[in-house]
Amino acid sequence: MIRAAMILSLLQLMSCHDLPEDWIKCHRNDPQLNDCLKTAVQGVLIQLGNQGLPSLDLKHLEPLEVNEIEVQQKGTSDAVSMKIVLRNAKLHGLSKSSILKFDAHLDNYELDGETLTAVMKLEADYVINGNIFVIPVTGKGxxxxxxxxxxxxxxxxxxxxxxxxxxxxxxxxYKTTFSAKRMHSHFDNLFNGNKILGDTVNQIMNDNFQFLINEMKPSLEKQLGIILLNYADEIFKKVPFDNIFPP
Structure with a gap:
């Protein structure tokens, strides 16, 4: 048993990684820690964009590929009730985000930030079923x-x-809260390819995007948080805390 424990500990140590040498390291006792992290994370986003981080088996961030996303939400009013399943999704734009703010509370193992993404685009295969403004909406494409x-x-x-x-x-x-100034969406093959109905519903969604986003926010924000947690966890579970935030 002792030998097995020693082997397990050795394997765990061998699995530890460090961050790339060219990444900015922010010392956790630095009075300007948050400013340092803001600069460091901005650089990390750029580097992860097209190449990812092969040493940690971390895939590229541009685009971020997600096998499946399910948004199922009954809106806060009776106007929206919707289930959307997205597969083979590609999320573009995250690597081009601007870091507006970064606050670290490392004694509590908490990190807070704010980002601005000028253009964030999602492409996917979808299946939709629900109602928008009492209009039944179905489609796949x-x-x-x-x-x-x-x-x-x-x-x-x-x-x-x-x-x-x-x-x-x-x-x-990983909790997210988001807002957007504008949205444009298009769902092909709504109503089994009925162009008139499909164009009408697409237009309704675009004209009322702010209302629709607000109705779907709890589910959308939960799914975005899961996606980002899974990505960030590939770094945190492999790199020791002292290597990420040196004392």
């Missing part, structure tokens, strides 16, 4: 949804865990 000037608030909560004698920040929750 290709879709694209583009948000303009999307502001996202990021709230990351973690906890300290020990593995192989090293401390890691285990991510527990």
């Amino acid at each position: 290709k879709c694209n949804v583009t948000l303009y000037d999307a502001t996202i608030l990021h709230g990351i909560q973690g906890k300290r865990v020990e593995r192989g004698g090293e401390a890691f920040m285990e991510l527990k929750k």
Whole structure:
């Protein structure tokens, strides 16, 4: 048993990684920690854009590929009741986001940030079923949804865990809150390809995008948080806390 434990600890140590040497490292006792992190994360987004991080098996961020997203929401009013399943999704634009604010509360293993993405585009295969303004909506095909000037608030909560004698920040929750100034979407093949009905519903969605986003926000924000948590966790679960935030 002792030998098995020693082997497990050795394997865990061997699995530890460090961040690339050219990444800016922010010391957690630095009085200007938040300013440093704002600059560092901005650089990380650019580097992750097209190449990802092969040393951590982290895929490129541009576009961010997601196998499936399910948005199922009964709106706060009777005007919207919708279920949308997106598969083979590609989310464009995250690597080009501007970091507006970054606040680290490392004693509590919490990170908060705010980003602005000028153009965020989602492409996917979709299946939709529901109602918009008492209009039954069904369809299956290709879709694209583009948000303009999307502001996202990021709230990351973690906890300290020990593995192989090293401390890691285990991510527990990634909460997002977002808003956008404009949206344009198009869903092909609504109503089994009925062009008149399809064009009408697409126009209604675009003309009333702010209302629709507000109705669907809880589900949309939850799904975005899951996507970003899964991506960020590939770094935090492999790189020790002291390597990410040196003392």
